[in-house]
Amino acid sequence: MKGVLRYLRLLGAQVRASALTLLQYRFDFIAEGLLEILWAMTALVPLFVVFRTRESVAGWSFGEALLVTGWFILLQGILDGAINPSLTSVVEHIRTGTLDFVLLKPADAQFLVSTAKFQPWRATNILTAGVVFVYAFHLLGRAPSLSGLLSSVFLLFTSTLLLYSIWILTVSAAFYVVKIDNLSFLFSSIFDAARWPSTIFRGVLSFIFTFVIPLALMTTYPALAMLGRLRGSTLLLALAGSVLFALLARVVWLGSIGKYTSASS
């Protein structure tokens, strides 16, 4: 119990430090906020164009597909706001050898590097996603059920865990291939496929997006949950899948950090 409290206090300190750094760059703050809104809007454009010519695509109506895009915007916000910034700085640490200083600190290294940096302005994405959800349900002409909402919140938790685990796996690769800024680029370009309902993809892509990089789990399932179409057993599977990913990530992280040799003497 004492350990948990200690880590919560540490988390508080890390968040405060990020907020202070943030306040130094006010221009960036405004620019980032505006950029986020612009980005979220362009995320919606393909949807409008696709549904301009027809009522439904692969069994999804416009309103329903809008929910998936809403989840995509929400998760991208979490990814860019809470996960991405910290882990990119790990890569820098590995390359320059300053990871030593992190390893010397008397706390879990994975915890320290994962909470090193937050970008709170990405919270604009949460607002945008909220607006998209409301609009989508307005189009569908009904409100989500309580159980649907609860299970989608539950899936928000599993999706975040999944995203985080995939990122830890990616960063672990940095111990071997050093220059990884493009790996993050690669990941976001793959994550982009998550803005579409997963049933659109068939064959190999469908397999990859369900099992290898579980994008379907992250955006399509929560949207289905909101619509009240997801079975309870799928919820359990999602939980099992993401916990499995998290454990795998932990094991791989410990393995790679064991191999870490500083950049210079």
Add this chain to the structure above:
Amino acid sequence: MKLPATARALPSLFKVGFAEAVAYRAEFLVWMFSTTMPLIMLALWCAVARDAPVERFGQKEFVAYFLATFIVRQLTGSWVAWEMNFEIRRGTLALRLLRPIHPMLTFAVQNLSAQPLRLVVALPMAAIWLGSVGAGQLSRDPVLWIAFGAAMLGSWLVTFLTSFAIGCLAFFMESSIKIMEAWLTLFFVFSGYIIPVELFPPAVRVVGDWLPFRYQIGLPVELMTAAHDRQAALALLGGQWVWVSVMLGGAILLWRRGLERFAAYGG
């Protein structure tokens, strides 16, 4: 005597650039895989066209369009804005300034000399493309193929010069990468990279014709897939080269103004 010296240096610069690309080949591969978005859009649009074609696009037309997009993007990409941001912030730009060649040219050559390696990926893709959609989707008019060549060059120039100009903004602010990202966001939507320009509502199309983005990807792809007759193709090509000259002017201006402010750090 400046020009001949530059011309003599070019082959070596190309060789160095190519060696660099080969040395970082793992990274290079990752970069190339990160431009797979057209393939995802291909899957998406094929799903859309499964029941009925979207305007003139059936599944076959979408396959042709997005594979061509992949090829064009491979061959016209540029990352000079990131490189300039890095070099200006670290002061290593000074090393480039010491050379008796205009840095814009060295950046351009560095960019172009990676092209052979990119062809290694793009050519098999082109073969798959031909095999899967058949030559029927290809343009048969030789004039249009000449126009295609010009459009590819123009599309690379617009991309490179814009990236260079935005890179120059790093002289005036801490980092211009945010601006580059904003540009890219608009580029993804309006260039035809994820949606064929033709499928936009008419009002958006008119705006799109005046913006530079569609000349970066859409135009060469459309020429390849025979979407335009000669007259329309030449008009669009004219538009593209207007943007090339605008971006060239902007890039040179920003470079001159910015260089006055540049100070290298370190001893």
